[in-house]
Amino acid sequence: MQKTILSGVKPTGRPHIGNYFGAMRQFVELQNEYQSYFMIADYHALNLIQNAKEMRELSLDVAIDFLAIGLNPKKSIIFKQSDVPEHTELAWIFDTITTVPYLKRAHAYKDAMAKGGEEDVSAGTFTYPMLMAADILLYDTDVVPVGQDQKQHIEFARDTAEKFNRIFSGSTSLTTGEIFKLPEALIIKDVETVPGTDGRKMSKSYNNTIPLFASDEEIEKAVMSIVTDSKAEYPENVFYIHKLFRSVAELDKIYEENKGKYKVLKDILIEDLKNFIRPLRERREEIAKDLNFVQKVLAEGKERARAKASQKMIAVKRAIGVI
Ligand code: ADP
Numbered sequence: 246m247q248k249t250i251l252s253g254v255k256p257t258g259r260p261h262i263g264n265y266f267g268a269m270r271q272f273v274e275l276q277n278e279y280q281s282y283f284m285i286a287d288y289h290a291l292n293l294i295q296n297a298k299e300m301r302e303l304s305l306d307v308a309i310d311f312l313a314i315g316l317n318p319k320k321s322i323i324f325k326q327s328d329v330p331e332h333t334e335l336a337w338i339f340d341t342i343t344t345v346p347y348l349k350r351a352h353a354y355k356d357a358m359a360k361g362g363e364e365d366v367s368a369g370t371f372t373y374p375m376l377m378a379a380d381i382l383l384y385d386t387d388v389v390p391v392g393q394d395q396k397q398h399i400e401f402a403r404d405t406a407e408k409f410n411r412i413f414s415g416s417t418s419l420t421t422g423e424i425f426k427l428p429e430a431l432i433i434k435d436v437e438t439v440p441g442t443d444g445r446k447m448s449k450s451y452n453n454t455i456p457l458f459a460s461d462e463e464i465e466k467a468v469m470s471i472v473t474d475s476k477a478e479y480p481e482n483v484f485y486i487h488k489l490f491r492s493v494a495e496l497d498k499i500y501e502e503n504k505g506k507y508k509v510l511k512d513i514l515i516e517d518l519k520n521f522i523r524p525l526r527e528r529r530e531e532i533a534k535d536l537n538f539v540q541k542v543l544a545e546g547k548e549r550a551r552a553k554a555s556q557k558m559i560a561v562k563r564a565i566g567v568i
């Protein structure tokens with residue numbers, strides 16, 4: 246039987262090359278082999294985006310981004326999380342079998358605590374991993390392609406599936422066997438974490454990104470702002486980003502020939518980025534002209550995702566004994 250993948254992207258701002266090389270690029274290749282679900286995680290984003298206009302625009306933007314990178318709605322199911330209410334329904338059920346100390350181990354929660362302290366952490370941020378577990382487990386997902394930083398969330402989903410199966414399987418004559426499949430993360434080894442212009446993880450929240458659909462001017466500005474260590478033989482942060490576009494052997498040669506000439510090296514990176522981004526940006530501009538088409542893709546995605554999720558919820562509800 247064909248295996249299933251599912252992944253999600255939060256509509257919290259423009260995607261960057263870290264998102265692309267860490268996660269999104271894999272989606273395009275994987276859709277040919279797997280039954281594929283790609284989700285706009287708007288309810289996850291609600292922890293951050295609390296403005297209707299922004300939420301609407303950013304969610305539609307992710308749909309356009311998905312199509313622009315090459316997701317094909319004939320092959321993949323592209324949908325919005327909020328269009329399938331089974332996600333939040335199942336998340337509640339998971340909340341009831343999960344303990345507070347377990348959720349306190351989540352990196353996202355720890356980061357939020359480190360930033361603002363308990364006062365500023367929403368209950369939604371705290372239970373975030375359970376909504377994500379629901380996203381994944383509703384579709385009998387085998388594989389979840391994500392960046393390294395999401396690995397723990399997939400483990401949480403796996404643990405939650407095991408726990409649910411242990412507690413509820415066989416608890417009703419209507420259910421046979423296990424309810425949830427145990428998912429696995431798929432992480433590209435070579436890329437792992439793409440560094441940002443300041444050398445930290447590239448992230449929307451650090452203001453250190455190179456946007457995936459950047460204009461030529463934005464590319465120039467971002468590369469020029471890459472922090473370099475004036476004592477080093479070659480600019481490490483430039484090199485790490487450059488590695489996404491050329492082989493290490495090729496780069497070693499270029500960086501050796503231009504030792505100490507940071508401006509020249511940055512200019513080469515700028516050209517490589519421009520050549521890579523231009524066709525993607527142009528495709529995105531075309532798609533953004535036909536928003537009816539984008540809405541149609543989401544409407545179809547909603548129907549197809551719900552068909553699967555609602556079946557799964559019936560099995561879950563039987564297992565817990567509410568029907
Ligand atoms: P951000 O940190 O910019 O808010 P998200 O949390 O929205 O990014 O991540 C979306 C996807 O992109 C996730 O699967 C995540 O693991 C991946 N990702 C994000 N930043 C990077 C990075 N710097 N390197 C590799 N993958 C990344």
Ligand code: TRP
Nearest residue numbers: 251252253254255286289377380
């Ligand atoms: N938490 C993920 C992120 O920050 C987004 C996400 C939500 C997701 N639900 C998912 C990823 C399900 C994979 C599978 O990027």
